[in-house]
Amino acid sequence: MNTFKKEVQQGLEANPKTLPSKYFYDKKGDALFVEIMNMAEYYLTRSELDIFKNKTEELIQALDLNKGSYFELIELGAGDGTKTKELLKKLVHENYNFDYFPIDISANALALLEQDLKTEIADLSVKTQQGDYFEVLDTLKANKNPKIILFLGSNIGNLTDELATKFIYKLGTNLNPGDKLLLGVDLIKAKEIVGPAYNDSKGITAAFNINLLERINKQLEANFNLNQFEHQPEYNEDEGIAKSFITSTTKQTVEIKAIGKSFQFKAGEKIHTEISRKYNDKLIQKIIADTDFSLARKIMDSKAYFADYILNRT
Ligand code: AVJ
Numbered sequence: 001m002n003t004f005k006k007e008v009q010q011g012l013e014a015n016p017k018t019l020p021s022k023y024f025y026d027k028k029g030d031a032l033f034v035e036i037m038n039m040a041e042y043y044l045t046r047s048e049l050d051i052f053k054n055k056t057e058e059l060i061q062a063l064d065l066n067k068g069s070y071f072e073l074i075e076l077g078a079g080d081g082t083k084t085k086e087l088l089k090k091l092v093h094e095n096y097n098f099d100y101f102p103i104d105i106s107a108n109a110l111a112l113l114e115q116d117l118k119t120e121i122a123d124l125s126v127k128t129q130q131g132d133y134f135e136v137l138d139t140l141k142a143n144k145n146p147k148i149i150l151f152l153g154s155n156i157g158n159l160t161d162e163l164a165t166k167f168i169y170k171l172g173t174n175l176n177p178g179d180k181l182l183l184g185v186d187l188i189k190a191k192e193i194v195g196p197a198y199n200d201s202k203g204i205t206a207a208f209n210i211n212l213l214e215r216i217n218k219q220l221e222a223n224f225n226l227n228q229f230e231h232q233p234e235y236n237e238d239e240g241i242a243k244s245f246i247t248s249t250t251k252q253t254v255e256i257k258a259i260g261k262s263f264q265f266k267a268g269e270k271i272h273t274e275i276s277r278k279y280n281d282k283l284i285q286k287i288i289a290d291t292d293f294s295l296a297r298k299i300m301d302s303k304a305y306f307a308d309y310i311l312n313r314t
Contacts, residue, residue: 004023004219004220005220005258005259007019007020007023008023008216008220008256008259009256009259009261011271012256012263012271013263016269016270016271016272017269017270017271017272018271018272018273019212019246019271019272019273021158021244021273021274021275022158023212023215024208024209024211024212024273024274026211026215028211028214028215029208029211029212029215030106030109032204032207032208032211033208034080035204036200036204036205036208039200039202039204040200041196041197041199041200041201042197042200043193043197043303043305043306044153044154044186044197044305044306045082045083045153047186047301047303047305047306048083048152048153048154048184048301048306048308049082049083049086050301050302050303050306051083051184051299051300051301051306051308052083052084052086052087053086054301054302055299055301056086056087056090057090058297058299059087059182059299059308059310060087060090060091062296062297062299062310063148063180063182063310064180065091065096065098065148067094067095067096067097068097069097069146070097070098070145070146071096071097071098071145071146071147071148072098072099072101072140072143072145072146072147072148073088073091073098073099073100073101073148073150074101074103074137074140074147074148074149074150075100075101075102075103075149075150075151075152076103076133076149076150076151076155077103077104077105077133077151077153077155078102078103078104078109078110078113079104079109079113079153080109080112080113080116081102081113081116081117083152083153084100084102084150084152085117085120085121088100088117088121088124089120089121092121092123092124098125099125099126099127100117100124100125100126100127101127101128101129101136101140102126102128102129103129103130103131103133103136103137104128104129104130105130105131105132106130107130110128110129110130111128113126113128114126114128134170134174137171137174138174140174141174141175144176146176146178146179147175147176147179147180148179148180148181148182149171149175149179149180149181149182150182150184151171151181151182151183151184152182152184152308153184154184154185154186154276154277154306155184156168156183156185156277157185157186157275157276157277157278157279158274158275158276158277159277160275160277161277161283161286161287164277164287165287165288165289165290165291168181168183168287168288168291168293168311169290169291169292172291172292172293172313173292175313176313177313177314178312178313179312179313180296180310180311180312180313181293181310181311181313182308182309182310182311183284183308183309183310183311184306184307184308184309185278185279185284185306185307185308185309186276186277186278186279186305186306187278187279187280187300187304187305187306187307188237188240188278188279188280188283189237189278189305190237191235191236191237193305194235194237194242194278195233195235195242197242198233198235198242198244198276199231199233203231205231205233205244206230206231209231209244209246209273209274210226210229210230210231210246212246212273213226213229213246214226216256219258220256220257220258220259221256221257221258222254222255222256222257222258223254223255224254225252225254228248228249228250228252229246229247229248229249230246230247230249231244231245231246231247232244232245232246232247232270233245240277240278240279240280240283241275241276241277241278242275242276242277242278243272243274243275243276244272244273244274244275244276245270245271245272245273246270246271246273247268247269247270247271248265248266248267248268248269248270248271249267249268250265250267251264251265251266251267252264252265253265279307281295281298284309288311292313292314293311293312293313293314294311294312294314295309295310295311296310296311296312297309297310298310
């Protein structure tokens with residue numbers, strides 16, 4: 001809560017104004033993101049599901065999994081596990097020797113996932129881990145068992161390339177040579193496809209973005225007039241980054257009581273709330289260049305919209 005207040009203040013005092021995308025995910029934000037994943041325009045979910053459904057054998061081969069030797073399958077931010085279940089089912093039915101460790105900050109999400117997995121894949125060994133990714137990885141590190149890390153859904157795309165390098169490097173410090181990282185990323189493609197994924201016709205993404213102001217209103221006693229701000233997405237294929245902004249439609253002042261300050265907005269002034277980076281091989285190579293990982297395989301969906309890169313810890 002205190003870091004929330006501090007980061008909101010920092011972001012709104014900056015020029016241009018920014019707010020961190022990690023704060024989208026309160027209860028309402030979680031629900032809106034589920035809706036986003038189910039909408040026709042948000043192709044990312046279905047593209048990666050296509051890989052997990054139809055290229056399962058390739059994934060298993062690329063991850064170099066053997067039935068004889070035990071490994072830990074660790075997922076960062078497991079969500080509802082729809083994609084992962086495709087892989088888990090196959091591994092269980094073919095008698096691979098492993099435990100599944102879904103890590104999530106939300107105890108509630110983990111409880112729901114565990115219950116669902118119990119009924120859907122009875123023979124799967126699930127060891128839910130509630131907490132921060134790196135704190136959990138640090139505790140798992142001691143056992144030295146071979147590890148496969150799953151980081152799906154292009155979640156890495158909310159980070160700048162510089163921070164993505166740092167993140168992947170840090171994952172490497174919790175692994176041993178031969179361990180693997182399966183990194184799911186959205187690929188750079190035409191704005192006709194990417195644009196609508198971040199600006200859907202029903203306004204769900206707009207509500208998701210604006211919910212950040214609603215959260216500030218609720219948690220920091222602010223008076224953002226939600227009718228005087230609007231969702232403004234931007235994407236150009238050359239850069240390959242979908243960006244979300246909230247634009248003030250009028251000149252206005254917003255008071256945030258918990259901060260003890262007021263903030264001025266010009267008509268048309270934007271708050272930058274999110275980047276969703278899209279990738280290609282060159283960018284991935286550049287991002288992992290200063291980490292202890294090498295690129296082993298790339299597995300794409302049938303439309304080549306999305307890629308699961310297999311990286312080996314060197
Ligand atoms: C959860 C970070 C992968 O950037 O595509 C969806 C979040 N933002 N619509 C993405 C999001 C707007 C999503 N990630």
